[in-house]
Amino acid sequence: MLGAVLLAGVPVVAVTGLLSYVAYEPSLGGNNLIGDPGLLDFYVISWPTSPGWLYTLTQGLHVTGGIALVPIVLVKLWSAMPKLFEWPPLRSPAHLLERVSLALLVSSTLFQFATGILNAQLYYPWRFSFLAAHFYGAWVFLAAFVLHAALKLPTMRRSLRERRLLDELRRGLAETTPETGESGLIPAAPSAPTISRRGVLGLTGGASLGLLVLTAGQSVGGPLRELALLAPHGRDLGSGPNDFQVNKTAASLGITSAQTGDAWRLRVSGGSRPLELSRAQLLTLPQHTYELTIACVEGWSTTQSWSGVRLRDLAALIGVEAFDELYVESVQRGGSFRRASLSARQANDRRSLLALRVNGADLSPDHGYPARIVVPALPGVHCTKWVNRLEFKGSQA
């Protein structure tokens, strides 16, 4: 039963994780942060901008789904523990390979869940690169998981047939009898049962549901946000125009008022008429307002009303008609995400903005004053803040 839930849930978390990799558009300049391209970092689609909640959905499923699977994984491991103490420990070469692949399955499962969950809470007690380790760790996990699922599918189907869920849900403790059969997981001399099978299932499902409630609000938003009691971005920050979730404040990245004050200029290049624009000049250009969502790779999101200049209007302003990608740079001095590249598809969406204002007020320093990128369905870290350079690449005038 637990196996069946994992067989459904794990692929959702795995596929949405791989989609998040795609959403970063790693083939564009500066976007690949996991090392030289190898054989596994392939992808075949360019990330769309519609629907605007796409990344909220996929990454919400990845993080919230992963957290909700924790109790199921732990109880599944508990139920399989007798395998660890099998005797004799090695019967044949086949048995050796089986045990090695099982060890890899357990260790990569724990590794993926631990690194993902700690990353979402900004806690990094390791020295390796999270992005490379979590991405390639997923491939270690998938190799072991697919093998295990394929080998155990007949066992799972047999036990689901022999112990029908509905029958099991009718049996209380008094009717709970020990498992019989030959499997290595069945105890030879079981103690008297202290909990029914439906009790174990209910408790596991309840724990999973509880974690779902404690987490989902930070992704869904609205009144549900405050139900996410223990989630890192489950708090209401107030009612002002700039009172919404921040990830990386201006102070934490060393952004100074000298960099973003009156002397700040936006350099726009790549066309026949490169420009340097002040914030006042940008405000004289046609302004557009859209409800757009910032969705973070850490599994939370926030939807606000952003106003600013369309990226495609800026391209036209400097004489660019078509381009391959848009390179964006921030005044930020260090850090992996001081720059990002957007595909032409992303930059050309009519809702893709160089935002100057939010909810009718100027951006606050923490939300990227004087100007930031906001593009529908773009991962939050690519919605670069404190932008001072835009370069349209591969352009034809």
Place this chain on the structure above:
Amino acid sequence: MRLRGYGDGPLHLLSHVAALALAAYAFTRIFAGGQPWNVVLWFVGAVILHDLVAFPLYTGLNRLALGRGRRVRPVNHVRVPALLSACSFIVFFPLILGLGDGRYERATTLSQDVYLGRWLLLCGALFAASALVYAVRARRR
């Protein structure tokens, strides 16, 4: 069909070698990202922590809770809130314990202090609810 001296069929051998080769390749890619020994430490450490620390710990606590010769019913009134509290701790312990050298507070402008209190209140509520259910059941009997 079984392969002589192997202990299972050819499909078993081929699928295992294929999966292990893919995993080994993925490991070389993780190692290429730097700090290979730290990666190994985390993969091996995770299993040791789960199988040889967490598992004996929770089965031991369970034995302790079961006691000897007592009626079995009450134990689940402890198990349920304990397991739910433990699950929420396992997932959110960095925030609850204020780990991360202030990185969370610097990045989000939010204080990390609220989480310990919230988690303790959650545990309190879970155990209190369980006690209430137990009291009602005991009175009915």
